[in-house]
Amino acid sequence: MSKKIVYEDIQEMVEFVQSKMTIRPTVGIVCGTGLGGINEVINDKEIVKFSDIPNLPQTTVTSHAGQFVLGRLPCGKEVMVQQGRYHFYEGHDQSIIVAPIRMMKLMGVETLILTNAAGGLNQSYSIGDIMVIKDHIYFPGFAGNSPLVGPNDKRFGERFPPIYNLYDRELRKKMLKCAEQLGMDFVRHGIYASVAGPHYETIFDMRFLLKNGCDAVGMSTSGEAICGAHIGLKVVAMSGVSNKFVDSEEVENFVDGDEVTQVVNNGVSYVSKLLERFISEL
Numbered sequence: 001m002s003k004k005i006v007y008e009d010i011q012e013m014v015e016f017v018q019s020k021m022t023i024r025p026t027v028g029i030v031c032g033t034g035l036g037g038i039n040e041v042i043n044d045k046e047i048v049k050f051s052d053i054p055n056l057p058q059t060t061v062t063s064h065a066g067q068f069v070l071g072r073l074p075c076g077k078e079v080m081v082q083q084g085r086y087h088f089y090e091g092h093d094q095s096i097i098v099a100p101i102r103m104m105k106l107m108g109v110e111t112l113i114l115t116n117a118a119g120g121l122n123q124s125y126s127i128g129d130i131m132v133i134k135d136h137i138y139f140p141g142f143a144g145n146s147p148l149v150g151p152n153d154k155r156f157g158e159r160f161p162p163i164y165n166l167y168d169r170e171l172r173k174k175m176l177k178c179a180e181q182l183g184m185d186f187v188r189h190g191i192y193a194s195v196a197g198p199h200y201e202t203i204f205d206m207r208f209l210l211k212n213g214c215d216a217v218g219m220s221t222s223g224e225a226i227c228g229a230h231i232g233l234k235v236v237a238m239s240g241v242s243n244k245f246v247d248s249e250e251v252e253n254f255v256d257g258d259e260v261t262q263v264v265n266n267g268v269s270y271v272s273k274l275l276e277r278f279i280s281e282l
């Protein structure tokens with residue numbers, strides 16, 4: 001387990017990044033597996049690798065680049081893109097997983113957009129659909145693995161943050177409206193089950209999640225969202241559906257890691273189009 005990152009560490013990281021960058025972002029984007037496409041439309045790019053920033057380890061997931069890209073979208077908004085994230089299953093302390101979110105806040109970000117690759121549970125979903133996250137069930141949090149466990153530093157936020165409207169209602173409405181305007185009828189609105197991984201689910205895991213109202217399942221996002229709300233960011237999140245639950249005991253497997261990246265890569269242009277429109281309307 002890596003060391004715990006405290007407020008002063010985040011300040012040091014932000015000072016380092018700001019000493020090298022001229023962009024002052026108001027929107028933060030976390031790119032999930034295969035969802036780095038927004039970078040292609042960013043102008044005036046400034047890039048810093050996680051491994052160059054004090055206190056941050058490199059990500060261990062091959063499809064996650066491990067860098068921040070700062071720059072300007074065609075609409076003029078300045079953004080900070082986290083290309084690659086830390087996952088709980090990599091063995092990181094929770095404070096590492098959420099450190100980039102806390103950095104974003106100290107750098108001036110107001111709106112946080114989280115993306116991920118997820119398995120579709122809802123049988124009306126298709127591979128390649130995008131799901132705007134309405135709410136989540138955060139299983140690691142139930143089991144005592146919230147990023148907010150431990151001494152609370154008030155500079156990050158209050159001890160008992162209410163998260164009733166975690167995935168901000170107004171932002172979700174705006175995102176869904178943008179999807180409609182763009183004619184993206186494959187954009188859904190559903191419930192994300194966040195599990196620890198790294199193993200995928202058994203048939204009965206999937207049946208349990210589905211019965212309890214979950215539409216998609218993945219291994220990230222919820223802790224980052226909670227941490228974002230704790231520190232005062234407005235949060236919106238979406239999943240790219242990379243595979244689909246097949247409820248049959250005859251099927252050998254319904255998901256494989258390489259396929260997840262491949263499928264999401266194919267849908268990237270849609271995700272970045274949607275994000276570009278959404279950010280231009282913030």
Ligand SMILES: O=P(O)(O)O[C@@H]1C[C@H](O)[C@@H](CO)O1
Pocket residue numbers: 031032033034061085087115116117118197218219220221257260
């Ligand atoms: O970072 P995300 O949530 O997109 O990554 C998902 C979850 C696992 O890392 C991996 C499993 O397929 O993809």
Ligand SMILES: Nc1nc2[nH]cnc2c(=O)[nH]1
Pocket residue numbers: 117118119120195197199200201217218219242243255260
């Ligand atoms: N836990 C989990 N994570 C995923 N990420 C992409 N697909 C899946 C899936 O089916 N299950």
